[in-house]
Amino acid sequence: MCRVIAYLGEPLLLDGPLFAAGNSLVRQAVEPRWMSLLNIGGFGLAAWDAGSPEPDRPYIYRTAGVPVYDRNLKALAEKVRATAAIAHVRGVEYDPREAVGPQNLHPFRFPGARVALAQNGVLYRFAEMRYDLLAYIGTELARHIEGTTDTEWVYALVLSRLADPFGPAGAEEMAGAVCESLRILRQVRERRGIDRQSAVNLVVSHGSSIVPTRSARTVIA
Secondary structure (H helix, E strand, O other), X not given: OXXXXXXXXXXXXXXXXXXXOOOOHHHHHHOOOOOOOOOEEEEEEEEEOXXXXXXXXXXXXXEOOOHHHOHHHHHHHOOOEEEEEEEEEEEXXXXXXXXXXXXXXXXXXXXXXXXXXXXXXXXXXXXXXXXXXXXXXXXXXXXXXXXXXXXXXXXXXXXXXXXXOOOOOOHHHHHHHHHHHHHHHXXXXXXXXXXXXXXXXXXXXXXXXXXXXXXXXXXXX
């Protein structure tokens, strides 16, 4: 399964949460307590530094490799002090149909967008409902979708619920966009007769605030 961490606060050296801590993200990726098999499909990071030039634009780092072997990531983590960060280790199924590559790595942040998003979870039978979501996603956002993950589509859906998908958004607006997106997902799943529980745990941030959500509902109450 995926692993994700989010941080917001005083400048923090990323080496701690990514590598040095006893329960660091990289340690969780290679020593999962509740799993006997590893299924790492890559690593991604968005880190904001309030003291850097263009503080609204985060450092972005993605690799389809295993983060524990990534010397570049380790060197970066030992230098960058972030005031906000989302880091994600992607978990994938052992299946030859699974697509592993940079286009499927979290956090997602379309060119020009302020908001980034990562997910822990998977939408069951997503392939059947994927194109139903186009009715709710703006054309200018849909054209940025490159990968095959449900998360990238959820990200485009969330951005489409903002007043300006490429402009600033406060915590309340981001939270509202996430809640409305989850309602749309439940409606689409209901129309498709998809009633198996699916976890959609999201972390959304623009560097000044973070909105985490946990959802496992399948149909509209």
